Amino acid sequence: MSDGISDDVKDVLGVLTERIEARFGMDIGRLKAAVAAAPLAHPAATDVVKWHGLLAEAQSALDRAEDDLLAAxxxxxxxxxxxxxxxxxxxxxAVTTRDGRAMVVRWLLDPDAPGKKDPAAERLARPRSRTGPAVQTSAPHRPAGTPAPASARQPGRPVR
Known part of the structure; x- marks a missing residue:
């Protein structure tokens, strides 16, 4: 784009692409091909490629939105x-979406980013399989005649 509005901010994608290429030692096209061929071989590369793609989509959406606005x-x-x-x-x-995705790519590229070193972050980063919801989504079954817990009672109403 040569209209000047997003030339500076469009460089966000270019700068992050250069950082990705420097980090992984190959151009983005080769990195994408390597990740497509073996997505589990290097989880960090897979994450970066995924978010770079989302960032590129967001930048394209922003470019279209700016063009439409300028025309109007x-x-x-x-x-x-x-x-x-x-x-x-x-x-x-579109700017908010693009900037958010750029922040994720920056975070993925920074090995010293906050939250990457503590054990809790490492546990959260590991994939887990779930068989159901993380929290109970319905009230437990109570046998007839069992009073409701105090937290479920309404104030001023007697327990039956």
């Missing part, structure tokens, strides 16, 4: 109408 602004009189304002909100949402 060129036809506007001095006041901006509601459809054009909606386009501006779309640009803002």
């Amino acid at each position: 602004l060129e036809t506007q009189p001095s006041e901006v109408d509601d459809p054009t304002m909606s386009l501006a909100h779309r640009v803002n949402a």
Whole structure:
């Protein structure tokens, strides 16, 4: 894009791509091919490639949103109408998405990032299989005649 609006921020993708290539010692195309061929061989590379792809998608969505907004602004009189304002909100949402994904890529590339060194982060990073919900989603069955726990009683109502 040569309109100047996103040339500086578009470099976010370029800068992070360069950092990825430096970290893994190969260009992004080869890295993507390597991850596609063996996704479990290097989990860090797999995560980075996944998030780089999401970042690239977000950047493309932002570029389209900016182009649409610019086209609408060129036809506007001095006041901006509601459809054009909606386009501006779309640009803002696209920027937020792109920036969030860029933060994830930066975090993945930084071995000293907060939360990467403590044991809790390591436990969370390990994949786990679940057979059901993490918390109970319904009240436990109580036999007839068993009073409800105190926390379930409404104030001012007698227990039956």
